[in-house]
Amino acid sequence: MAKKLGFLVNIERCIGCHACEISCKSFYQLEPNMRRRRVQELPEDVVGTPVRAFVSTACNHCDDPACKKACPVGAYTKREDGIVVHNQDLCIGCQMCGKACPYSVPMFNPVKKKMDKCSMCYDRLDVGQLPICVEKCPLEAIQIVDYNEVQPANAVSEIPTFADTSITHPTTHFILHKPGKQSRRF
Amino acid sequence: MTKLTVIHMDQGDRLLLYQLFWHYYRGDLMKLTTIDWANLAELLRTMTVLCESEFGNQAITKFDEVSEETLESFVFDYNRLFVGPNRLHASPYESTYSNFEGTIMQQETIKVRNFYHYEGLQVADEGQYPDDHIQYELEFICYLLNQNEKGPDLKLFLENHFFKWVDKHCERIEEHSQNQLTLAFAYLLKEFLQLEKIIIEGGEPNVN
Amino acid sequence: MLTENFSRRTFLKGSASLSALLGLGVATSQAPKGLIPKAQAKSNGKVEQFYNACPRNCYDTCSIVTTVEDGRITFITGNEKNTYTKGRLCVKGNTYPRVVYSPDRIKYPMRQKGRGSGNWERISWDEAYTIIAKKILAIKKEYGSTLPICLNKYSGNFNILNYATEGMLSSIGYTTRAQGTPCDPAGSDAQGFDMGAPYNNDPEQFLDADYIILWGANPAWTSAHSMYFIEQAKERGTKLVVIDPLITQTASKADEYIQVKASTDGALALGMIRYILDHQLYDKNWVSQNSIGFNEFFSYVKKNITVEWAAEKTGVPKPVIERIAREYATAKPANIWIGFGMQRHVNGGAMVRAIDALAAITGNIGKKGGGVNYIGEETWGFNYSTMGFGAPEGSGGEADRYVNMNNFGAQVLDANDPPIKMMWIACRNPMAQDPEPTVVKKAFDQMDLIVTADLYMNKTVEYSDIVLPVTTPFESVGVNVSYWHYWMNVNEQAIKPLYETKSDLEIAMGLSKKLNQLKPGSCTFPVTGDPLDWVEKEMNDDIKALFNVKSWDDLRKNGGTAKANESITVAWKDLKFRTPSGKYEFYSKTAAEYGHHPLPIFTEEYKAPKEYPIRCMSPHWKFGIHSQFQHQDWLMAIQAHPFLEIHPDLAKKKSIRDQDMVKIINETGYMTLPAKITKMVPADTVVMYEGWWKGVNYTENFTVKALQEDMGEHLKGQRGIAFHDNFVNIEKA
Ligand code: SF4
């Protein structure tokens, strides 16, 4: 059976450091504002007690990719293993994919005048290496999982701040933050 | 800006101007006197097409009217724009114009280096000084221009590199210059660039 | 140059007239050589990898692998052979390619005409050395010594070879030194009194801990690699307790977070101790065999401390103190990590002594996975051969003179007989990082010559006369160890130094050469030397044995990183303390000699003045180390401006909404910055993170007074600064 690859993001482990985002930027030598992966702060009362919690997301390599549907020149393909690949050579920079994606993942690169998004480092995966963000997160908070093989315990597909998953069926899953005890003065 | 279709500028004039800019960006012209500058203005006046252009004329006038105060602050302004130690106000490196931050030693730098290599040349201290400093690009242009058979290579280099960024470089100088000489050179370079584009591309000048 | 190298044709019609016209034939330009015929052997597309070491003032001191293509750095990441770095860097380390190729780098030696004017002229290294050397010799002649020359260097680069700057200054005679550290002094002294030295367990041993208390430490931001081990331990069932006045990123990950009133951590520890003693949960054997003064301490606690009092004092409920005390005392082993931030108070040293005592009475010291971990220096036994040349003959004065780095401006101004006339600044940005920057500026104003060696334009460079461009770690060689983990990392030269940059070591040799030219014998520092030889000279037999390496070069060829052998990775394993008694000293005569109470007693916190009732803390920031990193574009794209964290209750009282501009003020200074309303800070405290922000003309230090910590003289020469005892008022701007 074909693989169904997706990211598994461990919010419990994530310290919001942005090393995933920056190591990706460094590896692909991207401009400061181009983000294939982005780290976002969750509302501080997301688990009831106030905490600093973050979630790191990239392209969700959706089962029903809206980007692919919207692209007028067929720059998007979904590989058998589930990775949604954007071909910059074909891209005409019309930005339709960016508008269609519920997660605003494809970004316009104003220098190249083309869209740009996470490819799950498929060329690294194809030679047995991990995606850069997975390999470089100091907390090992990001994994690649073959969801046809394993259904990791505690993994959920929805978190607050994440758009309705029924539209494109993203493959990304999350492990939520477990709130600890707090004895606060305020 | 210039609207000319017939260009009266021979190979010698072009070389002279490229060489002038080369010397300028090497820092050779920092100690000239007001008389030297006036002499330069006189020399440039022999190039009709320059005198008749708006910015060429302004530049020449500025060389003519260089004052002692201008000479005093010339080096400081030159350094603020091109040398440091502050963040450069008008970076002289090509790659800095192709990314937002102005980072040096990028992909463009290596492309420029490869061009030099292709012609059998290299920067003497390769790896220490970014290959796409305008000084090297100008020297390279002079080298190609001085050999008739290198016409196609010159065209390629100008179109793929020099023409791509030097306009923006001049704009930054105009925006940040605090000195009549640095401004004059920006005017002269920008005007000359227009003329070069006409010659190389053989058509209407780019008027925007 | 073009004409000489590759064209024998009659050269350009124009060129002749130009040269005649402008006298270019004689122009003495500083321009680098131009284009030359390409060397035959050049091969494009060559990819190489080098080992580097992150030399910043950071616990993690990472081993780095640098990828270089065609002589250009294309990727920088962690070294997988180092089990602590684990092939991963923190967010800051990931920006290194931008550090090297930043358009902000200083490229050439330059001289400023008029300090602060921004009018810079380029000079050659030779000119720079000449100006500096002449000034040094003139000062020596006028004052009979080199004491009017002051060095201010600290933590910007901890490469062992960078001590060449200190060495160079020692080699010209006796000078004035900025002494001390703003970092750890009170806590280090405290551990010095208790155990003879600060000495921490290998952080990889968090995995062996049964219970972890992070006491005022925020490794999620300041030591990401340690946080990995802590999270791993947590997942294996170790309980993580975080005690901190702020809900830090680390506190957000705790199984239990305890919000203590700032600067009352000592009371909390003593309250726990009282409970442990009352309930016989202490390790009687350990105490009787390995300590002195326990009985005195015991009776002090019985007489002066109650859990109720501690609860009152700290704001932590009594049942919580009791439960944590019991859990800590019964877990084996239990690990405490004391953060530097916790001791940046007027009673910081006393608080650390109380926490040490807690670890001691429970027998957690000397145990793998346990310990009361603060800082360590066991792996720093290099030769420091750059420092050993001594003053030349005929140097005036008898010894170096010290001014307190932590009150630098005022003490420089006070120094007389002789006054301070010249300043050398390296690996530091005092105009941004020191308290009371206006006073520092006054001290600068009094100088005849200020020389700063730096990577980037910053506030200190702006007020310098001469700036010397320095190399990044990737452009020079070196060796690094950590004050936290137990690895040694080599630093290879990965690329050519850009422009005219030089390392501190090369600068030292260059200046010495010039001094000796002008006046033979005036500087004992060697005038030449290959940095590779210098770095090899750092390795002595003890270091080689400790790390089981043959030489620096051998390590370079074999993975670039080595871990110290296990004999030292458990602190105080042999229970032979370095105190006068050889035991753990609850009762320390040394402490008494320095004017402190001999016992780890409670000392009061600094009280807020009436007009300035709000505490303003300035902890370390996740995208920076002091004035480094935050200004890189990749980080600016995430957060470009400082902000002030304010609790919603306080904000409401002051009618401040999120993103409003807030003025923060006290008797030292003021600044205005946007508010971030958050429950992460208590309502009696605001937080402004420490750092240098590009394009922002103030720093957190604008309101910081040079208020002293209680300890520091014993091991660090000077007391530290109570950065977190800074009180202010705020209003909507
Ligand atoms: S690198 Fe890891 S810990 Fe840091 S923000 Fe990304 S996912 Fe979170």
Ligand code: SF4
């Ligand atoms: S997240 Fe957006 S860009 Fe990525 S596959 Fe889904 S729809 Fe396409």
Ligand code: SF4
């Ligand atoms: S700043 Fe610290 S954690 Fe980051 S790369 Fe450097 S040593 Fe490692």
